[in-house]
Amino acid sequence: MNIASIFKGFINRNGWGLGSYLLIAVGFWLIILIILPQLSMLDFSFRHHLPPPEMGGPKDTYTFEHYKFLALGAQGADQSYNVVDLGVFVRTLVAAFFVTILDLLLCYPLAYYLGQASGSGYTRILVLFLIIPYWVNEILRAFAFRIIFGDSGVINEMMMTMGLIDNPIDFIRDNIALYSGLGYAYILLMIFPMYNVIESLDRNQIEAARDMGAPWWRIHWRIVIPYAKPGISSGCTMVFMLSAGALAAPQILGGPSSLWFTQIIYQWFNQGGNWPRGAAYAIVLLTVCIVIVLSAMRLFKVKMGDIGK
Amino acid sequence: MKSQNLVLRIFLGLYLAVFFGYLLGPLIIMGITAFNSPGFPRATPWECLTFEWFDVLANDKRIMNGLKNSLIVGSGTVVLSVALGLAGALMLTQIYPKLRATFYTVVIAPILIPGVVLGISTLVFWDRLNIMLGFSGDSFLHNGIFLTILGQSTFIASYCMLVFLARLQRYDTGLTEAALDLGATNVQAFRKILVPFLMPAIASAAVLAFLASFENYNTTTFTFGKYPTLTIELAQKVRYGINPSISALAFTIVVLTIFAAVVHEVSQRRKQLALANGAPISAVGGSFQLPGFLRGNPAAIVLLVLTVGAVATISFASTYSPEACKVDVREQKRELQKQQIEKIQQQRQQQKLDKALQGPNIFGPDKSKVAPAPGAAPQSPGKGAFGGVFAPGNLDKATPKPESKIESPGKGTFGNVFAPSNLGEPAPEAPK
Numbered sequence: 200m201n202i203a204s205i206f207k208g209f210i211n212r213n214g215w216g217l218g219s220y221l222l223i224a225v226g227f228w229l230i231i232l233i234i235l236p237q238l239s240m241l242d243f244s245f246r247h248h249l250p251p252p253e254m255g256g257p258k259d260t261y262t263f264e265h266y267k268f269l270a271l272g273a274q275g276a277d278q279s280y281n282v283v284d285l286g287v288f289v290r291t292l293v294a295a296f297f298v299t300i301l302d303l304l305l306c307y308p309l310a311y312y313l314g315q316a317s318g319s320g321y322t323r324i325l326v327l328f329l330i331i332p333y334w335v336n337e338i339l340r341a342f343a344f345r346i347i348f349g350d351s352g353v354i355n356e357m358m359m360t361m362g363l364i365d366n367p368i369d370f371i372r373d374n375i376a377l378y379s380g381l382g383y384a385y386i387l388l389m390i391f392p393m394y395n396v397i398e399s400l401d402r403n404q405i406e407a408a409r410d411m412g413a414p415w416w417r418i419h420w421r422i423v424i425p426y427a428k429p430g431i432s433s434g435c436t437m438v439f440m441l442s443a444g445a446l447a448a449p450q451i452l453g454g455p456s457s458l459w460f461t462q463i464i465y466q467w468f469n470q471g472g473n474w475p476r477g478a479a480y481a482i483v484l485l486t487v488c489i490v491i492v493l494s495a496m497r498l499f500k501v502k503m504g505d506i507g508k
Numbered sequence: 509m510k511s512q513n514l515v516l517r518i519f520l521g522l523y524l525a526v527f528f529g530y531l532l533g534p535l536i537i538m539g540i541t542a543f544n545s546p547g548f549p550r551a552t553p554w555e556c557l558t559f560e561w562f563d564v565l566a567n568d569k570r571i572m573n574g575l576k577n578s579l580i581v582g583s584g585t586v587v588l589s590v591a592l593g594l595a596g597a598l599m600l601t602q603i604y605p606k607l608r609a610t611f612y613t614v615v616i617a618p619i620l621i622p623g624v625v626l627g628i629s630t631l632v633f634w635d636r637l638n639i640m641l642g643f644s645g646d647s648f649l650h651n652g653i654f655l656t657i658l659g660q661s662t663f664i665a666s667y668c669m670l671v672f673l674a675r676l677q678r679y680d681t682g683l684t685e686a687a688l689d690l691g692a693t694n695v696q697a698f699r700k701i702l703v704p705f706l707m708p709a710i711a712s713a714a715v716l717a718f719l720a721s722f723e724n725y726n727t728t729t730f731t732f733g734k735y736p737t738l739t740i741e742l743a744q745k746v747r748y749g750i751n752p753s754i755s756a757l758a759f760t761i762v763v764l765t766i767f768a769a770v771v772h773e774v775s776q777r778r779k780q781l782a783l784a785n786g787a788p789i790s791a792v793g794g795s796f797q798l799p800g801f802l803r804g805n806p807a808a809i810v811l812l813v814l815t816v817g818a819v820a821t822i823s824f825a826s827t828y829s830p831e832a833c834k835v836d837v838r839e840q841k842r843e844l845q846k847q848q849i850e851k852i853q854q855q856r857q858q859q860k861l862d863k864a865l866q867g868p869n870i871f872g873p874d875k876s877k878v879a880p881a882p883g884a885a886p887q888s889p890g891k892g893a894f895g896g897v898f899a900p901g902n903l904d905k906a907t908p909k910p911e912s913k914i915e916s917p918g919k920g921t922f923g924n925v926f927a928p929s930n931l932g933e934p935a936p937e938a939p940k
Contacts, residue, residue, distance in 0.1 A: 205604065212602065214694030224595030232592075232662040233618060236629035243632045309527055312520065325528075327769050332531055334765040336723045338742040339758040343534035345746070346541055346755075353537055379530075386531065436620065444622020447725045451746050461624045461726075468628065468730060478632055481625045488622070 244479035265479035284463060284480075291460040292487070294374075295443035298381045299389075302438050303431065305382070306390040310430075311423060313390075314397030315405075333387045341380050341451040348376035348452075372454040380452045381442045388441065389434040396430030397423065432501040436492050443488050460484055535762055542755035545837070556833035561756040568753060574741035577653065578722055581737055584657040585664055585721040586714050592661060593668025593713060594706070597676055600669075616670075618663035623726025630659035631730050652733025659727045664720045668713040675709035763818075770811045 210218045245261045269284055316322050332340065347353050348370035358364045370376045400423065408418045424431070449459030464484070467477030545556035565571060596615050603611055618626060638649040648654055679702070687697040703710075725739045732740050745754060 209602070212694075213698075216695050217698050218694075221595045221599055224592050225599045228592040228596060228662075228665055229614060232630075232658060232665075233614060236626075236633035236662075239633040239636055240625075240629040243636065305527065305530075308523060312524075323773065325524075327773060328528055328532060331762065331765055331769060332535055334719055334723075334769075335535065335758060335761055336739055336742060337725050338723075338739055338746055339538070339754070339761070340534065342742075342746045342750070342754060343538040343758070346538055347534055383530065383534070440620045440622060444624055444726065446624055446729065447743060450743065461622065464624055464628070465729070474632065478628060481622075481628050485621060485625050489620075492620070 240478045241482055243475055244482050246475045248473045248475050265476040266483070268476060269480060269483060284460075287458045287463060288460045288483075288487075290457070291443055292491070294378065294381075295439050298378060298385075298442045299435050299439045301378070301382050302386060302389040303435060306386060306393060306434070307431075310390050310393035310427075311397055311419075314394050314400065315402065329387060329390060332383075337384060337447045338451065340384055341448045344376050344380040344383070344452055345371075348379075369454075371452065374454055374457055377449060377452040377454070377457075380448045381445060384445070384448055385438045385441050388437045392434040392437075393427055393430040396427045400426050428499065429501060432496060432499055436496070440488055440492065444484065535758070538755050539759045539762060541752050542759040544752065545833075546752075548751065556837055561752040562760075564751065565753040565756045565760075570736075570741050571738065571745075571753075571757065574736055574738035577732075577735045578738040581653055581656050581660070581728075581735075582718045582721045584653070585660045586717045588657060588661040589665040589668050589717045590710060590713050592665035593670075593717075594672055594710070596665065596669040597672035600673065601676060616666055619666045621663070623663070623724065624730070626662055627659050627727035627730030630655055630662065630727070634658070650733065652731065652735035655731035655733060656728050656735070656737065659731045660721050660724055663727075664717045667716055667720060671709050671713040671716060672706065675706055679705060763814075767811075767814060770814065774811060 209222075212218075213221060244265055245263070247262055247264065269281055269288075313322055313325060345352070349355070350369065350371075352370075354370070355364075355368060358368075404422055404426075405418055408422055413421070444461060445459065446461045446465060449462055450465075453459060453462070460480070461484070464477050464480045467473050467480060471477070542561055543557055543559070545558040545560070600608065600611060600615075634649045634655055638647060641649075643649060683701050683705075684697050687701050688694070692700070723739060725743060728737055728740060729743070736744075742754065742757070
């Protein structure tokens with residue numbers, strides 16, 4: 200079966216009009232929107248930082264300069280590694296990991312409850328409540344957390360009136376606000392994949408296990424969790440990737456001393472004006488995140504096709 | 509067994525309360541701040557009920573401009589990503605099986621790629637294309653709206669595709685085949701069979717795409733150029749100086765959202781009821797007035813309450829004026845300030861007095877020992893008659909050795925007053 204006959208069969212099945220729409224749309228999406236921009240960013244990250252007129256000129260050669268900068272820091276710096284940027288990078292990944300775990304622990308019981316008690320009007324209301332915060336702007340959600348956790352925020356004022364503390368606790372500096380805001384932002388992405396899978400679990404399995412005397416934790420450990428694995432992994436993947444790549448919440452809720460890696464990228468683009476370096480940082484973030492996710496999927500034996508169900 | 513059930517139930521209730529408190533609490537608090545009069549958004553202390561922030565919001569040119577841009581970008585994104593998502597889903601159903609997994613991975617990847625990366629790659633790609641083609645710096649390839657639509661569609665199309673795939677799974681391909689057998693052309697079969705079947709999915713994909721576009725920040729922040737969307741404007745406002753008009757906007761969005769969701773829920777419910785009874789949908793239309801319908805439908809009740817609430821609020825807002833209350837609060841504040849100033853003045857006088865009295869004692873051995881034990885310090889500042897002595901400034905010099913103080917009584921003029929044993933009790937001779 201060669202390409203020409205595949206193409207012929209495709210056109211036969213869909214007709215010229217529809218067939219060309221499909222080909223053009225998919226081609227545009229795949230090549231122009233997804234693949235070429237990524238490749239171009241990859242290419243760009245290996246270029247020198249040049250003013251526009253010199254682009255394409257003799258100085259426009261390939262270089263590892265930006266990756267070196269991320270790893271080793273500026274030349275002649277005190278440390279032999281770029282401690283600041285690498286530190287931020289590691290902290291971002293670790294924090295994203297903990298946000299993912301937090302969301303998983305918080306959402307699993309609810310997903311199970313909703314999935315098992317599905318259908319009644321009561322659960323529909325609960326689902327509605329779940330969706331409403333998600334429709335509100337990301338910025339506004341982060342802003343709400345600032346109202347709550349700020350120096351003169353609700354929690355501090357309340358604790359001070361109750362006499363629990365004398366001076367406001369700086370939740371922003373302690374990053375408590377940031378973690379709760381990030382966890383909050385992606386709750387829905389954790390809960391719905393799990394809910395969808397658990398909903399299709401046959402209740403008889405659970406009852407059989409219960410009849411045979413399994414305690415509740417073993418029912419979850421041996422039946423529900425293995426069954427819900429695709430949902431759990433797809434939820435975790437999305438939450439991890441999105442919180443590692445979050446920009447709004449760290450910008451609004453982040454403390455003055457703690458940067459998120461995306462903020463550094465943002466600075467290279469908007470304040471530093473060094474686009475190739477920003478692109479190099481973005482490539483590193485993307486690659487490392489993908490490697491982490493893929494190895495976690497390999498570890499838990501989940502396929503890529505399960506994501507997004 | 510029964511008691512165990514009860515415990516379980518209590519736990520479940522508690523958990524649900526915590527969960528939804530976490531989920532809805534921030535929104536509720538933000539909503540409250542929209543009606544509080546202080547210039548910085550805060551729920552406590554409550555000062556005055558006011559609606560001025562909605563006025564401020566409506567008169568904010570940048571917000572309104574952002575809203576306009578957001579609507580333009582949103583509609584462009586909806587059209588583009590629904591078209592792309594539909595094509596992707598259809599392609600996936602008929603692609604060569606060996607390629608399917610690869611294809612799926614590539615089109616699903618934009619959901620997982622951080623939005624920042626998508627924004628950067630879009631910006632870099634079109635910028636370089638622009639240079640390559642030799643266009644000037646302000647060609648349409650640099651246009652913020654154009655770039656934003658493309659950047660957002662990259663991943664929103666994947667969302668749409670997932671919606672279509674879910675619907676297509678239930679599609680019976682026999683229907684298309686039957687249509688083709690009966691002599692329909694491909695396009696006819698597509699238009700008359702498949703598209704009507706996909707209509708609900710198209711609608712929900714469009715809504716999803718619009719919402720995702722409207723609230724997107726990470727991608728847009730790199731691509732917006734000269735056309736900041738609402739989210740970008742909001743982010744800048746939140747980062748640099750804010751007033752409660754943002755809360756007012758959030759409140760509006762939340763209320764609109766709830767309203768839309770409830771309307772959707774009610775219509776859904778009505779359809780279900782109709783189907784369950786075997787009646788055509790039109791037959792249950794207008795059942796909204798029936799109390800019997802309300803009884804079984806919490807969503808309708810919520811809708812009713814919301815409507816009544818909205819009407820009441822609007823009529824109240826048109827008659828209520830927060831000015832009087834504001835003046836009151838200002839008066840209170842001034843009073844408070846006055847009191848504080850008086851207090852400080854008194855303290856200063858006391859301090860002077862203390863110094864004058866302590867003067868002869870400066871050379872005495874008790875100079876450093878006069879300070880109270882650190883543990884007792886927080887209660888005293890400003891409250892005791894000898895406020896100044898206990899002021900934080902003095903604490904730095906204080907030796908944190910309570911034992912040494914015990915030796916001192918009787919040596920200074922004030923002797924026992926400063927003895928640690930006195931500090932535990934309420935300070936004597938507190939001014940009024």
